[in-house]
Amino acid sequence: MDKLITCVPGMETFLRRRDLPSFYRFKELNDPSIQPGATILNTFEDLEGPILLKMRSHFPKIYTIGPLHAHLNSRCTNSFEPSDSSNSVWKVDQSCMTWLDSQPLKSVVYISFGSIVLMTHKEMMEIWHGIVNSRKRFLWVIRPNSVEDNDEKKQIPTELTEGTKDRGYMVEWCPQEQVLVHPAVGGFVTHSGWNSTLESIIAGIPMVCWPHIADQQINSRYVSEVWKIGLDMKDTCDRSIVERVVNDLMENKKDELAKSIDEISQMAKKSVSEGGTSWCNMDELIEDIKSMKLKI
Template sequence: MDEQESLPPHVLIFPLPLQGPVNSMFKLAELLCFSGLHITILLTENIHNRLVLHTDITSRFDQCPGFQIKTISDGLPDDHPRDGGKFLEVFDSLRTKTKTLFKDMLTSDLLCFDLDGKERRRVSCIIADGVLGFTCDVADEISVPIFCVRTISPCCLWIFFCLPKLIESGEYPFEDDNLDELIKSVPGAETFLRRRDLPSFCRSGDLTDSNIQLYKTEGQENSRAHGLILNTFEELDEPILNQMRTICPNLYPIGPLHAHLKKKQTTLRPSSNSLWAEDRTCIDWLNNQLPNSVIYVSFGSIATMTNDQLIEFWYGLVNSGQKFLWVIRPDSIAGEEWRSKIPVDLATGTKERGYIVEWAPQEEVLAHPAVGGFWTHCGWNSILESVYEGKPMICWPYFFDQQVNSRFVEKVWGIGLDMKDTCDREIVEKMVKDLMVLRKEEFLGRANHMSKLAKNCLMEGGSSYSNFDRLVKDIKSLSDKV
């Protein structure tokens, strides 16, 4: 037997350089490591630098000898903001500048040795974010099998798959300004999906919009891979998954990824993948609160708000009379003047009932018995974490897939309230009271049922457990042919 063939399969994982995808794909990397595979996770230099700054990333995989991190340039200057408004520039740079570096890396000996100088196989399989279409090009050129992974919601991905049909049918661009008109060209969602629930960029009405051009080929791009890995579970998304299988027959729904390691009972110590420094004093504060009495508020790592929106939200929270834990990132509000202009009644109400931090250990917060609800931007990781812990949601989507997700939270799964396109203190107050008081038992009952399904799917014989085992077997089988 060739010496290379005697070594474990070597999988390169390339996440999209954003907090959510990086977080999810680190979880996937950990799982694959504990399945006997050698893993290289490829991070852009910018993301790696932030992880080094805020986490124990350099030491956390000491117990995983098959794991290593490599970095690659995203082709942008160090001072580029790489935020929501500028992120398409990251896509463009990855496609035009990083693609060549990626191919050179895979065809060199750079990945054939770990940090200790021990030999590992050449990369025998690639797992890359499906929006990074150039990775499929490179995989084809060097004859290495590739799996796509999407860390956004299946419901949004399905809309991307349907974009050509929306355009062909004349439903997009919209003929008028009625955002409550139902959308009929997304199979499986005809009875509840409105124009306002489509991904945020659809409101531009411009077919030349760079987002439309990027995402309308999703069905073609993702179907090029051997299979599509999704961070969901059959019991949550079965109707949409069945629709997606008409385009990508080989799906691996293996989520919730963040909970897999807990079920696998690995010895890897708990750690963070956060690009922000976590303030753990909020856990001490939660420890002093009654069960299900606190609403946790966090709008993720990218969403921003105006000072006016901040004040409306704040009054709504304080006037609701509920305890609240609120994450306000340093860059989430334009300017710093809000800190010196907090109305006295808000400051007093927050001191009595609230706690504000710049960033929180979210998984731990959502698992805390004091938390009874989650006011979220509806990023997919946040939704899955909330579903797993049985916490009902108030949804204030910011952009991208979040508009779609919030509609599914309310109308499909019935585990929360959709507050999109709203910023009014009276509505905030009403929704917080509905979730935490008036309809508390109703929402908690449905959320707890969904939580049980999420936990069961990860047990031996469960849907995600079985799909993950099938993924590992397929990776090993394909790697043997390289």
């Protein structure tokens, strides 16, 4: 699975078999699933320019209109501050924002593995030990039923409960966009879902990636090897590794990651600002949809 795939333009030096999303492993090039009339992508030109150029030789029309979540506020308020509204299917716990208000600048590691990823009790304990052993402040989102073999009767070691009481805060769900732009947050331990990746880019927060399914593996590879805005912990879940990468994120590699994420964050914001590539592509997409309706 670590063999390089050298036939994808622009990815010859780093793309491995294990980085491929399973739902793109087609047997035939003429499969109807990969023959669209137009393609709408939640990305922006400066982020994935080389591969978009190659894609355009195969697909007739591509609209790059991302980061999608940043469009509304950019167009309505000319700002990138997230709104208070939420489209989450989970109940948001706003108490975490009050906790963040009491934490020092860029001192908190935010941990969330999205809305569908599951982990085992052992994996949870390894991550928990690693975070506490790093001695960093942390905000951790653990959804209800997100731990597959969790048993409330299993005893939590004293060092974890004490470490969490001293430096941590746990909630079932939180307003992620607001959390990522909070001044106290300095890093994001994520499952590398594309929405979370783009939200982290807009917020300018470097990442530790722990991918699980679908596109998450290749997203994490890009984060660490191409954009240099995070660290990839793929296929591992060991407390010593978690401790090391969290310390790298918040201390040892903080400056180089911050420089890279700031550059890409500025490009992302420019793309959805008036006159930017995603702004213009969104306008073009709307006009094209209107013209299709008129033809019907």
